[in-house]
Amino acid sequence: MSKRDTPDTDEGNVRKSKITRRSLLAGAAGAAGAAILKNSTATADEPPTPSPQQASPDPTKAYGRPATPVGARSTFERPERSVSNSPGGVSRTPLQDLNGMITPSDLHFERHHAGVPRIDPADYSLLIHGMVERPMKFSLDDLKRFPSRTQICFIECAGNGGAAYTTTPNPQRSPQQVDGLVSTSEWTGVPLATLFREVGLSDDASWFLAEGMDASVMTRSIPTDKAWDDALIAYGQNGEAIRPEQGYPARLLLPGWEGNANVKWIRRIDVSDRPFMTRWETSKYSDPLADGTARIFSFTMDAKSLITSPCYPSVLRAPGWWQISGVAWSGRGKIDRVDVSTDGGQRWEPAELEDPVLPKCQTRFRYLWNWSGDEAVLMSRAVDETGYVQPTVEQVQQARGVFSRYHYNSIRAWTVKPDGAVLFGAGA
């Protein structure tokens, strides 16, 4: 199967005529159908269960509903985060339901360790102290008065994709289930460098502790170099205030670095000349290696990509033209290229990258594929601007050990069965 810009064979044209938007969406509709069934016991404060009967038979013949102060999704669309049962601090983004690169704010993944705190912005302040000339407190209004900066970037949990860190993954896994702990937003805030200039960092300062004000009072040590580079104290997400699950009213944003270090609900920064060795950076979020050591402060998320369509649990209804689409990102800069293979990694061809391609941000790629109907194994492989090539799981396991933890960025595969079923993994 070679990549083609247009379906230019007779066979392709015939088949193309059968591939309607409806059939392309068949997989998504299946998921939506399940959501509708689940919703059939909706209570009074939930939106009404959508059904074809509720749609106007001809919307051009009836005045629609009036304008509203706050919009809502079409009741025919029910994308949802999947919430883990225990202990309630995890929900995953439905990657397979999304287009483009921005994650809707209400679908941004969650990871928290003591629930989502309710913080009155009037009571909020950020304290910066330690190795500074002037320890200072900044109210939310103070933070917003400083010159702001806006950046679109991904946040990915360091543990995202653990289910793929094996040569024999469970085939019945969706992108959401495997890699749903990554999301992309447009973040607005004050550069931490601006605040550091305001308090006057000591020449010897090299690390700072970032501390949250949820009940886990979570802390991470961060090198001050990241503040001088691109760290933000962010208060805006996708044009509005940050969502409570994402750190309202303000969080640390470290573009390209593992999610846990992007401390939410940030209340305090303690500047030092050494790291603090908190539980979160020692007992957790360190990466055991095969040589009997553990990598500590492994902040950067290396390049990664995954195909989000087609994917489990969707089914390709017929051979012919299908768009392979997915997202790629790197914590080290821009995505330079994404290669796609439809034969299990024997042959690779470059996919199209959707503009804009931004540093430390998800980039959408697409690749036109004419499926013969035979079993096929679809893979994507990201290359970033440093020349890093997304590795195979065998390469990562060789470098770090079979049971290393965190930073699971190996190549993902989907097996398309002759009956159109799509399963996770190359050997599915």
Next chain:
Amino acid sequence: MVRLRRTFSKYALPAAAVVMLGCASGQGESPRHDAPDSFGFGQLATDDDIRALDIDIMPDGTGLPPGSGSVEHGQRIYAAKCASCHGPTGVEGPYDVLVGRIPNDEFPFANDRSFRSTIGNYWPYATTLYDYIYRTMPFEAPGSLATDEIYSLVAALLFMNDLVPADAVMDAETLPQVVMPSRDRFVADNRRGGPEIR
């Protein structure tokens, strides 16, 4: 830097001032301003402001408060407030396993999944125990333990991991001196981008 100046000047200066400065400079371009050394926003923090929040403990013991605790007292607190999540002896769960050593203090976690990481076989610094328990344990009532209770719990957990004797007393002097078996296992991140997979 240029973008920052431009953004700020757009909002910070009244239009009249912009015009005047533009004329005064004698140049036709729109005026831009260097960010000042200090904007002067925010308030100086008082010692009380800092004391109220500054709870972190460093590996050398910086930040540890006065007080002390015994293994025996800590074991009673553990049974009452910790065992339901971590198991009667710290190995049963259901949540994080706290107790366990590996023969010869080996560090096989990347190669052998049968070993669970614990305080005794993984945590590099004993001081982190005080810091963590104080800020967020017990799970149902975070921040509810008194100083001596935390020192006691730390003593008990170290004892349960065969790291201190049964008569150990933990305080600001003794806790930083406890050398954890895995202290020297931790290495800097050597990933740098580029073609090499590390």
